[in-house]
Amino acid sequence: MDAIAIISIFVLAVFVGFEVVSKVSSTLHTPLMSGANAIHGVILVGAIMVCSHSSTTLELVLSVIAIVLATINMIGGFVVTDRMLEMFKGKKGANK
Amino acid sequence: MDAIAIISIFVLAVFVGFEVVSKVSSTLHTPLMSGANAIHGVILVGAIMVCSHSSTTLELVLSVIAIVLATINMIGGFVVTDRMLEMFKGKKGANK
Amino acid sequence: MNQSLYDLIGLAAGVCFILALKGLSHPKTARRGNIIGAIGATIATVVVFFKPPIHNLGWILSAIAVGAAIGVPAARKVQMTQMPQLVALFNGVGGGAAALVAMVEYQALGAEATTAEVIFTVFTVVVGCVSFSGSVITFMKLQELMTTRPVVFPGGRFLIAATLAAVLGSSVWVVIALGTTPLLVLAALSLLFGILFVLPVGGADVPIVISLLNAFTGLTVAASGYVLQSTLLIIAGTLVGASGTILTRLMADAMGRSLFGTLFGAFTAKPQDLAGAAEERPVRSGSPDDVAILLNYARRVVIVPGFGLAVAQAQHTVRELADLMISKGIDVAYGIHPVAGRMPGHMNVLLAEANVPYDQLAEMDEVNPTFGQTDVAIVIGANDVVNPAAQTTPGCPIYGMPILEVSHAANVIFLKRSMRPGFAGIENELLYDPKTMLLFGDAKASLTKVVSALKAL
Amino acid sequence: MNQSLYDLIGLAAGVCFILALKGLSHPKTARRGNIIGAIGATIATVVVFFKPPIHNLGWILSAIAVGAAIGVPAARKVQMTQMPQLVALFNGVGGGAAALVAMVEYQALGAEATTAEVIFTVFTVVVGCVSFSGSVITFMKLQELMTTRPVVFPGGRFLIAATLAAVLGSSVWVVIALGTTPLLVLAALSLLFGILFVLPVGGADVPIVISLLNAFTGLTVAASGYVLQSTLLIIAGTLVGASGTILTRLMADAMGRSLFGTLFGAFTAKPQDLAGAAEERPVRSGSPDDVAILLNYARRVVIVPGFGLAVAQAQHTVRELADLMISKGIDVAYGIHPVAGRMPGHMNVLLAEANVPYDQLAEMDEVNPTFGQTDVAIVIGANDVVNPAAQTTPGCPIYGMPILEVSHAANVIFLKRSMRPGFAGIENELLYDPKTMLLFGDAKASLTKVVSALKAL
Amino acid sequence: MQIAVPKEIREGEKRVALVPDVINKLTRLGLDVVIESGAGTHSQGTDAEYESAGAKIVKGDVLKSADVVLSVQPLTPAQMGTLKKGAITISFLSPTTAVDSIEAAAKAGVTALSLELVPRISRAQSMDALTSQALCAGYRAALVGAELSPRFFPLLMTAAGTVTPAQVLVLGAGVAGLQAIATARRLGAVVSAYDVRPASADEVRSMGAAFIELELEALEGAGGYAREMTEDRAAKQRELLTPYIAKSHVVITTAAVPGRTAPRLMTQAMVDSMEPGTIIVDLAAETGGNVEGSKPGEIVTTSKGVRIWGGKDVPSQLAFHASSLYSRNVVNLLTLLTKPEKDGTPLSFDINFEDEIIAGATLTHNGERRGGNK
Amino acid sequence: MQIAVPKEIREGEKRVALVPDVINKLTRLGLDVVIESGAGTHSQGTDAEYESAGAKIVKGDVLKSADVVLSVQPLTPAQMGTLKKGAITISFLSPTTAVDSIEAAAKAGVTALSLELVPRISRAQSMDALTSQALCAGYRAALVGAELSPRFFPLLMTAAGTVTPAQVLVLGAGVAGLQAIATARRLGAVVSAYDVRPASADEVRSMGAAFIELELEALEGAGGYAREMTEDRAAKQRELLTPYIAKSHVVITTAAVPGRTAPRLMTQAMVDSMEPGTIIVDLAAETGGNVEGSKPGEIVTTSKGVRIWGGKDVPSQLAFHASSLYSRNVVNLLTLLTKPEKDGTPLSFDINFEDEIIAGATLTHNGERRGGNK
Ligand SMILES: NC(=O)c1ccc[n+]([C@@H]2O[C@H](COP(=O)([O-])OP(=O)(O)OC[C@H]3O[C@@H](n4cnc5c(N)ncnc54)[C@H](OP(=O)(O)O)[C@@H]3O)[C@@H](O)[C@H]2O)c1
Ligand SMILES: NC(=O)c1ccc[n+]([C@@H]2O[C@H](COP(=O)([O-])OP(=O)(O)OC[C@H]3O[C@@H](n4cnc5c(N)ncnc54)[C@H](OP(=O)(O)O)[C@@H]3O)[C@@H](O)[C@H]2O)c1
Ligand SMILES: NC(=O)c1ccc[n+]([C@@H]2O[C@H](COP(=O)([O-])OP(=O)(O)OC[C@H]3O[C@@H](n4cnc5c(N)ncnc54)[C@H](O)[C@@H]3O)[C@@H](O)[C@H]2O)c1
Ligand SMILES: NC(=O)c1ccc[n+]([C@@H]2O[C@H](COP(=O)([O-])OP(=O)(O)OC[C@H]3O[C@@H](n4cnc5c(N)ncnc54)[C@H](O)[C@@H]3O)[C@@H](O)[C@H]2O)c1
Secondary structure (H helix, E strand, O other): OOHHHHHHHHHHHHHHHHHHHOOOOHHHHHHHHHHHHHHHHHHHHHHHHHHHOOOOHHHHHHHHHHHHHHHHHHHHHHHHHHHHHHHHOOOOOOOO | OOHHHHHHHHHHHHHHHHHHHOOOOHHHHHHHHHHHHHHHHHHHHHHHHHHHOOOOHHHHHHHHHHHHHHHHHHHHHHHHHHHHHHHHOOOOOOOO | OOHHHHHHHHHHHHHHHHHHHHHHOOHHHHHHHHHHHHHHHHHHHHHHOOOOOOOOHHHHHHHHHHHHHHHHHHHHHOOHHHHHHHHHHHHHHHHHHHHHHHHHHHHHHHHHOOHHHHHHHHHHHHHHHHHHHHHHHHHHHHOOOOOOOOOOOOOHHHHHHHHHHHHHHHHHHHHHHOOHHHHHHHHHHHHHHHHHHHOOOOHHHHHHHHHHHHHHHHHHHHHHHHHOOOHHHHHHHHHHHHHHHHHHHHHHHHOOOOHHHHHHHHHHOOHHHHHOOOOOOOOOEOOHHHHHHHHHOOOEEEEEEOHHHHHHOOHHHHHHHHHHHHHOOOEEEEEEOOOOOOOOOHHHHHHHHOOOOHHHEEEHHHHHHHHHHOOEEEEEOOOHHHOOHHHHOOOOOOOOOOOOOHHHOOEEEEEEOOOOOOOOOOOOHHHHOOOEEEEEOOHHHHHHHHHHHHHHO | OOHHHHHHHHHHHHHHHHHHHHHHOOHHHHHHHHHHHHHHHHHHHHHHOOOOOOOOHHHHHHHHHHHHHHHHHHHHHOOHHHHHHHHHHHHHHHHHHHHHHHHHHHHHHHHHOOHHHHHHHHHHHHHHHHHHHHHHHHHHHHOOOOOOOOOOOOOHHHHHHHHHHHHHHHHHHHHHHOOHHHHHHHHHHHHHHHHHHHOOOOHHHHHHHHHHHHHHHHHHHHHHHHHHOOHHHHHHHHHHHHHHHHHHHHHHHHOOOOHHHHHHHHHHOOHHHHHOOOOOOOOOEOOHHHHHHHHHOOOEEEEEEOHHHHHHOOHHHHHHHHHHHHHOOOEEEEEEOOOOOOOOOHHHHHHHHOOOOHHHEEEHHHHHHHHHHOOEEEEEOOOHHHOOHHHHOOOOOOOOOOOOOHHHOOEEEEEEOOOOOOOOOOOOHHHHOOOEEEEEOOHHHHHHHHHHHHHHO | OEEEEOOOOOOOOOOOOOOHHHHHHHHHHOOEEEEEOOOOHHHOOOHHHHHHHOOEEEOOOOOOOOOEEEOOOOOOHHHHHHOOOOOEEEEOOOOOOOHHHHHHHHHHOOEEEEHHHOOOOHHHHHHOHHHHHHHHHHHHHHHHHHHHOOOOOOOEEEOOEEEOOOEEEEEOOOHHHHHHHHHHHHOOOEEEEEOOOOOHHHHHHHOOOEEOOOOOOOOOOHHHOOOOOOHHHHHHHHHHHHHHHHOOOEEEEOOOOOOOOOOOOEOHHHHHOOOOOOEEEEOOHHHOOOEOOOOOOOEEEOOOOOEEEEOOOHHHHHHHHHHHHHHHHHHHHHHHHEEOOEOOEOOEEOOOOOOHHHHHHEEEEOOEEOOOOO | OEEEEOOOOOOOOOOOOOOHHHHHHHHHHOOEEEEEOOOOHHHOOOHHHHHHHOOEEEOOOOOOOOOEEEOOOOOOHHHHHHOOOOOEEEEOOOOOOOHHHHHHHHHOOOEEEEHHHOOOOHHHHHHOHHHHHHHHHHHHHHHHHHHHOOOOOOOEEEOOEEEOOOEEEEEOOOHHHHHHHHHHHHOOOEEEEEOOOOOHHHHHHHOOOEEOOOOOOOOOOHHHOOOOOOHHHHHHHHHHHHHHHHOOOEEEEOOOOOOOOOOOOEOHHHHHOOOOOOEEEEOOHHHOOOEOOOOOOOEEEOOOOOEEEEOOOHHHHHHHHHHHHHHHHHHHHHHHHEEOOEOOEOOEEOOOOOOHHHHHHEEEEOOEEOOOOO
16 A cells, blocks of 8 residues: 555544544543544454464564453453443433 | 555545534535535646646547636636625624 | 655645535634635645646646636626526536546546446546536526426436436446447436436425535546546545535435435426426525524624514523623614514513513614614514504505514514414515515524524534 | 455444444444444454464464453443543553554564654554553552652653653664664663653543543554554554544543643643642532533433522523423422522522423422432532531531432532532532532523533433 | 693592603694693692693693693593584593583584594504503502412412412403413412403413413404303303312403493302402403402402402502503594694694594594494 | 410401411321411411311410410410410510510410520521511512502503603612512512622622612621611711612612611601602511601601501511411421420420520520520
């Protein structure tokens, strides 16, 4: 992939990121942060990739640790976000 | 540029486009449409490119027409949008 | 110029376009947004000349000069009321340009073209042509060069379906057979389809169709971007395509129209359906947002309450609106007609309940001379007390009664539920005045919406 | 699996993440958003196994299992109040993972690495390590494993500046010299910098720092994406980086903190400054949005007006709020204490002026038994009439007076301007209760904001 | 041209036909204003104030030399006799009760205009003294109800228990009734109301009160007034209203049908259905009474402890503002009759029967009786 | 244990110390209630209602056998003499004016509690009859002002011209004053107010009225009451208030200083500065009058045409609700004195001077006088 494409993607993603959260009420700040936190757990994909082609033991060890950490980040992140959001759980169906 | 990059750019641009205008008051519908209309006048860039490397007369004629049309679209579009927006011209500086 | 730098500058132009659309979405930043867009377009156009090799420079520059010479005066001189058709025309020429660019590039690529490129070319040609011819028809409708009524003729539905099929067929043909002839056939069929597609659209739906064609043109630009390997065109085109689509839906919603009905009216409408539509005197009805914007940019607003305010029990809401305007630095007064309501002092009782300070209330004689300096008179559930018939129509039941002369204000807004007359039972010409905007609905509900909209500005 | 298909699926996961963030920005769609995010992550993780060649599959799967075995129970069992520190920890390990991935990939690339790749690697390692160590410190602060006060020591500013310089220096060293050792030194220095960076941050600013570190981690992921040639990682990382940045600013705004002050406190703060900060009893103060959300999701709300409502002349606004809640199907009552205000019947006079229907007013004896079924009691400018001291503190001036027992409601919201007591001049313990949220400001201004926020939901 | 205002001689009449404030409107037209000394005493207009407003104060008779006589109560037949031929008199000259005065006016060749007969068209609203005086009466009625009631009107929740709001029922929601509703509502009472005109339901609700819907056909006549109804319907109406009356703490009645005695809305039995200590305010007491047993100008206490206040000269009880509103009505009507000085033609009066208002309001002219047009 | 309520014998007193509604609160405690026949006549409580509420009706004297006597006005010295030794009496027993009754009570060995002396602490608010009765008086004061005024209170813009709102000035913004403000504001008047206590500025504004700031030092004593002031300051206050008074249409005065004659807020000259037709309502007329020339129970018209209404038994004019509030106050105080039946110990009364309320309110006990604590 060439640089300009990557930069374009980066710039556009920045805009999407900005726009999407620009009007969020403060009660959602923490859940949103937590959700975003879980999302960057996809580094797990990277960790798997490097683990898969790691050749030395050091690489293997480090990448296995990376996988563990990334998994904690990702799975734990989504679960804890869900728990935070429990208060919004159809407490009132009649809402609008 | 590879396909996946183009598609990524396309998808992200769609999101940006959606998000950016999703909450616009109806009085701005027409100016916004007109502004967007002017923006697609950048086809002028394409027209210039094809004109520049056009080899046959047919190509030249067509691409010159394309340039004329695209210029009308772009310049006219921005000017007319600006005129539409005159009502918002600092009629009241005291506003907020 | 270095390709990367060139591309980066193109990306910068793309960012300008994003910022332009963002700016255009808010009244306060709209002008700035438009200017940013223009800057982006300028950057993009200028930078293309720095990407050698450039041939035919003379032709290019002359063509740009001609385009500018046509576009700028047209845009400058057009009257407020004719702007929509101009936008339609501009959009059409943009679509035409995109189609031409694709056709030229197709010629240039010749046999080298990949299938993907051919498909994108076909898309650009079809949609560009549809956008061109469709826009021209909408232009003619709006300019009243042809009837504004839906044009429906027997068998029209079949003709349009057949044309569509032919367009699709020849698209396939182009992809398989390549060559110029199929492409020209395709272009011709697409132009025809554009015409047929727009003809059955009725007057009120035209702006929606313009917006849709605008989004179409955006997509063709994005497709050209693919063929021409230009990230900028891809981004700009996609942006316009996406925002145009959303905008079309928003417009349809705001006008209470079904998007589907508007677009496929051509296929579903039967002639008698449309011919039967009653021809009513036109009134200008607006949305709470429109009212809010008018108020937001006013320096002086006079509120004229009447019986409808009492019926709706909207006294608290009207006070809220007034307070909000005052907090924005707008000069607000209530113009109280001596017989507004159904009881002497009805409005006083009502407004006192909402704690409106007495000094904001102005008697008729006091407020009438000020309408000339009033930007907006907002008439809430009143009718007879502002009816000019009292001055102009001898013999009508209110002839000779002094009225609140709201028609001297720069804008008049009426909040009422319908076109029904008031107590005296006579029509109010002011409702049909071009400077009048009607906001239909229960006064309380309408005011609540206006307050929200005004707060959001 | 075909590379294009693989990439497309990755893009789909990216779209999921966008939708997830979008969803998480609105109360109604927040849960759904989180689930979409989880789906996206699952897709991304699963699909990576279909991109051969995959080695070390056993290791990989076991590592995932271990990670899940640690993460899920931790997330499940944590108490509501401890969630922020868990988020900090999760963020930290994410940052650590990114740093590790970059280091491994750096090893793997060896001498083949382009300068750009090296720069990105350096970036990932530095920021990932800072994020890791910084998050661990914030975790410890929040978990009260160490003091929550800003830790400032003489010369700290110079130490931190020196560390930063060292980090930059060794970054350059890595880029020029390449090799493992410089990278390890860089990692160590970055870890140290992370610690020093967070230590001087005071308790209230910690959430802001977590959010910032979260955005940092996002950027490291994006950088890894560049090195690993993964569009998905670029998109996901950038999204988190961008939204995290905005979010950090929003959080700082909402808490009335300066972002700059928070971040660069480390460089600018002098020890005595911070040591001097008064140690006050903590109260939970919220924003109008918080109040609006609590109200929006309540089934029953009791409004308790007091003298402050009269002072603020907020009777019309409170009625507006009540009407709005009723229109949302919430059961609303006003709990009127017999001595609320400064005159018998003060609240009645006030609320009658705003046209509050008499049947919404409930006497103390009537409303007290219902607080148990009340989700939110919103106390507006009242104090003594809800002060539990009347029941618990013999000898205080209000002892023995019956009160409105708002503390039985699930949530209590106080609208007042300060922590000052009411007429009787005695402190109200309820203000410090964990279930109490305070919204400071003039009652009318606060209510107006709550109404807007509630309308927007 | 001389405009004269005599002192009102009827017992209990405290209003005056011109207050000092409006005199300049007449003098500006070129008219001379003569006021009988002491005419404004009860409405806070001293002779001195009149004088400084530009009027001439005359002790004793002002009628003989007058071109126009303005009064609240109609002139007596004797007074009519003393007027110049061709003079104009404007007052509440009721064609049903002031028959003698009208006779006398016709005989004296006087042009007599009645404010009661000003048609109810929008243009005439500024001359509509019935409306302006009904406004005063309605306001007073609610105040009297509050004043006499041993209960609070508003709801008050106090440390000594809750005071429940008074239930006020208004029968007849014309101008006076609506104002009574407004005033009682302002004081915090729970107000409901009933009227025979169908339009009044919306009007009542627009005041924030509840409208009582009875299953009866509506009755609306010309000019927004009610029509008289059959005894059958009246009885049915009374029957249906009884439960509402029984639970009211204050009942205010204002029902009237122009030119008729007031409809009987409440019988003795209905009065007796009310609790002791409740109050009835009968604004129609002078024209026959909406309530059985009401006496104008008196408070009758029934054996069951219900007090009935019978209205008499009610607008006079608000003499200052009632006079001030009345004066403006009169001046507006007078202005309509006046042809200002123009191109040499001097100021004159012009009784132009083309004008629907003048045609409607004039009862005698040039020695002849006219019907009024209502 | 017998609780007795005699008929009030003072002229003009229409309240009753117990209304039927509250009797069950006493009987539920195990107390017997005896009511003198006709005690509730003026406050709409018939003997029958009392009986069905659980009281015993006795014709003639009820005092002799009573353990507790509840009344509004203090018992006369003679009545005190007829009580059992050790009996309790609760009423508005003023230590300044009812000296004889207090003497007699001490002599008779009666425990006499005064509602006037209940301390103004939050817990005692439910027994604070001064407040509940002041509430009634303040409401009445505004109504009387509206009733007497020849002007409308509200602003009304009508076809016959605009009626400008009345300017109402309230002097003394205690409980009665605030309620007067509220009521006058409800009717649409433009209200301003003045009080010496600094806290009252906020209180007045919280009612939506304007507070008049005079450049004088504030005066606040114990329990939220005002202190008396020097004659100098009083004169200065009067001087500064004069311009506000001169432009008012209605002035309502409610100023009081506990245990003193009412402060003189308005001199004859200030009264004369007002326009003819203006109204002064002096709620303090009975305790010496805030206004020079006011007479309790009378409407005095000055030579300049200003009418001064002197309040007398004002809460009695709202007898139903005043009694009902008073009854609850009395019952709450009585409940405080009552030790309910428990574990075999029978119901009894317990005058526990540890309790600040009882200590404050008791004037005589066991033959001795006590100071009250205020
Ligand atoms: N003041 C008096 O003493 C008195 C007494 C009797 C009669 N009048 C007469 O009453 C008239 C007063 O004039 P006006 O302008 O106040 O009233 P009007 O002429 O009767 O007009 C009232 C308007 O309010 C609208 N409306 C009714 N309910 C509404 C609601 N809920 N929300 C929004 N709009 C509502 C109606 O239109 P829609 O139906 O389309 O909504 C109507 O056109 C004059 O003709 C006057 O002569 C006055
Ligand atoms: N009802 C009566 O007859 C009567 C008469 C006299 C005394 N009292 C006494 O008054 C008290 C009444 O209790 P309460 O709860 O109604 O009042 P309170 O205890 O005096 O509390 C009022 C609260 O309102 C807040 N406040 C004031 N202005 C405000 C504004 N503009 N916006 C928002 N908040 C504002 C104040 O806090 P901030 O300063 O922090 O904003 C204060 O804590 C009781 O102690 C009662 O005994 C009652
Ligand atoms: N268009 C105008 O210029 C104008 C001006 C003033 C009033 N009006 C209309 O005229 C109406 C009547 O005015 P008014 O107050 O002078 O009338 P009014 O004094 O003659 O009667 C008072 C009310 O009593 C009602 N009534 C009569 N018989 C009744 C019965 N048996 N039971 C119950 N109610 C009964 C009438 O409907 C009327 O509303 C007003 O409501 C007003 O809307 C119109
Ligand atoms: N805490 C409680 O439980 C409680 C209960 C009831 C009342 N209060 C407070 O006590 C205050 C006084 O109550 P009250 O109405 O019974 O008092 P009051 O009847 O003794 O006096 C009435 C008012 O007159 C004012 N006044 C006295 N001298 C004055 C002068 N020279 N000029 C102007 N004003 C003068 C007083 O300040 C007071 O506000 C109330 O305002 C209230 O806030 C407290």
